[in-house]
Every structure is written in C-alpha cells, then in structure tokens.
Amino acid sequence: MTQPDSDIISLPSEAHAHDHDYHQLVVVLDGNTDFDIQGKGKQLHTGEGCILPSANSHAFAGLGDNQIMVVNLPIPPQKSITDEEYEVxxxxxxxxxxxxxxxxxxxxxxxxxxxxxxYPNDSILARACGNTLLSAIRHQMNSKDVRTRGNQLDIDKLDQFIELNLSRRVHIDQLANFCFLSVSQFHERFKDKTGMTPHQYLMRKRLERAQDLLRDGFPPIQVAEMCGFSSQSAMTNVFSQTLNITPLKYQKQFGNR
Incomplete structure (x- = not known):
C-alpha cells in the first residue's frame, strides 16, 4: 500500500504497537500522547515530537483529546524527489x-x-507540507541552539501562535511549552510583561477576532466556532460581560453595510 506523505490524525487511547518499512516523523499539534520507541518511553506534549526510522518498533497511545501530524518518507524515494534531496x-x-x-x-x-x-485530498500539497516540515526540522536538529530555555518572553511570536490556533482549544501549558517555560514561570513572566493573565489575554484575542468577524457579517454561531468558544451562548456571555452588548446587537450596530 502506498503511504501518504503527511496526514493529521488523532491517536486512540488504547496502546498500539507496530513497525513499518518507511521513515516517519511525528509532531504533536494538540494534547498529549505516550510514545515508546524500542523500550524508550516518553510522554509528548504540544510542540514535541519524535523521529522514527524504518523498522524501529514503537508503541503509542493518545491521552485524551489529541492531534498529531505524521510525515512519512517512503523507501525507496518517490519519483517526485531527487536522489540527492532524499539523501539529505x-x-x-x-x-x-x-x-x-x-x-x-x-x-x-x-x-x-x-x-x-x-485540503485533505491534495496529494501535491501533502507532499509539499511534509517536505517543508522535514527540511525545517532537519535544520533545527543540526543547529547548536536546538533548545534555548529561559529566554525573555517573545510576545510577537506568541501572538502569531495564538492567531493561528484561536479556532482551537488553546491551553496555558501549550503556550508555556511554546516558550520553553514551565507553566508557573510562563504565568509569572507573562503577567509581568502584559499586565494580565494568559487566560485574560486569550479571551481578549478571541473577542477581538469575534468583533472583526461579526462586522464582516458572519453569523454569530459560526463566529463562536471560528474564535474557539465552546458554544454561541458562551461567546454571548463573555461578550455581554466584557462589552455590555450581545454579539447580535453588536453586529446590527457595527456591521459593515
């Protein structure tokens, strides 16, 4: 069977062990997973991953809701990649x-x-995404500065990550991992830098995007989903408490005409 170049999947909670005749890269996008590679186990969190050479036996299990990206490198290489590129x-x-x-x-x-x-059925895109991530991680792994801990909090980079993930559940431990800090270190440094807690900051970002989408005419139920609220009623509650107006009234008053 021909293996896809890259895919997004969720791991089941039941442990499963196997091996395969192609290399595989795994990156945790959301949640936590357990991995064991030939007896060396580790719990992986958002932003972490593992390199699985072909024929290395491994076991895995998802810990609650999770999402991972897998990139497969077939052996021998596909015709779309040159021998030189494959070797690198x-x-x-x-x-x-x-x-x-x-x-x-x-x-x-x-x-x-x-x-x-x-675009889950676009094989060209899947191959391009897989090759891009493989190459970028290769450069990181070869760099002397692979893991830099304790750096000053970079709000601009954190904002980019938040903006890309607002439609999903964003947990504080994800943001802490993103900054290579413990949750307590992250919380303290974040509040010192912004004057608000990470939760307050996330909520403000969700509200700002919701206001933009409402002004653009998107229906409130769709806006709630696009901004990562658990439901339309949850968005309405936050909207009313913070802005003293419901999303529907806001849209009628400030919507683009």
Whole structure:
C-alpha cells in the first residue's frame, strides 16, 4: 500500500504497537500522547515530537483529546524527489530521537496542518507540507541552539501562535511549552510583561477576532466556532460581560453595510 506523505490524525487511547518499512516523523499539534520507541518511553506534549526510522518498533497511545501530524518518507524515494534531496533528508532518520520544536517551527507546523486539514485530498500539497516540515526540522536538529530555555518572553511570536490556533482549544501549558517555560514561570513572566493573565489575554484575542468577524457579517454561531468558544451562548456571555452588548446587537450596530 502506498503511504501518504503527511496526514493529521488523532491517536486512540488504547496502546498500539507496530513497525513499518518507511521513515516517519511525528509532531504533536494538540494534547498529549505516550510514545515508546524500542523500550524508550516518553510522554509528548504540544510542540514535541519524535523521529522514527524504518523498522524501529514503537508503541503509542493518545491521552485524551489529541492531534498529531505524521510525515512519512517512503523507501525507496518517490519519483517526485531527487536522489540527492532524499539523501539529505533521510539523514534525519539515522537514529530514533525525541525533540521539541522551537517557537518558529511550532508556528510553521500549525500553519501546515491547517492547510492539510483544509485540503485533505491534495496529494501535491501533502507532499509539499511534509517536505517543508522535514527540511525545517532537519535544520533545527543540526543547529547548536536546538533548545534555548529561559529566554525573555517573545510576545510577537506568541501572538502569531495564538492567531493561528484561536479556532482551537488553546491551553496555558501549550503556550508555556511554546516558550520553553514551565507553566508557573510562563504565568509569572507573562503577567509581568502584559499586565494580565494568559487566560485574560486569550479571551481578549478571541473577542477581538469575534468583533472583526461579526462586522464582516458572519453569523454569530459560526463566529463562536471560528474564535474557539465552546458554544454561541458562551461567546454571548463573555461578550455581554466584557462589552455590555450581545454579539447580535453588536453586529446590527457595527456591521459593515
């Protein structure tokens, strides 16, 4: 069976073990998963992943709701990639490894996964996304500065990540992982820098996007989904408490005409 170049899937909660005759890269986009590669186990969180060389036995299980991106590198290479390109990329799979994406690559992985979900049957896009992520991670793995911890909080990069993921559930531990900080360190530094808690900041971002979409004429029920609210009523409650107006009244008053 021909394997896809890249795909977005959720792992079941039941542990499953197997191996395959192609290399595989796994990146956790959302939630937590358990992985075990030939007896070396690790719990992977958002922004983390693993390199699985062909024929390495591995086991995996999802821990609650989760979403991962898998990129497969067939052996031998497909005709769409030259022997030289294949040789360079395949060096990434010399040995199994766990890794954490730097903030820039977390943004890239999130953007690529969004494209794959938008056009799931586009094999050219799947191949392009897979090759892009493989190459970018190869450069990170070869860099001396693979994991830089304790840096000053970069709000601009964090904003990019938040904007790309507002339609999803965004947890504080995801944002902390993105910044290579513990949750307590992240919370403290974030409040010092912005004057608000991460939760308050996220809610403000959701409300700002909701206002934009409502002004553009999107129906409130669709806006709630696009902005990551659990329901239209949840969005209405936050809207009313914060802005003293319901989404529907806001749209009627400020909507583009």
């Amino acid at each position: 990329v395949s060096r990434l799979f010399d040995q199994a490894a766990y890794f954490q994406l730097n903030p820039r690559l977390q943004i890239l992985a999130s953007a690529l996964s969004g494209e794959l979900q938008q």
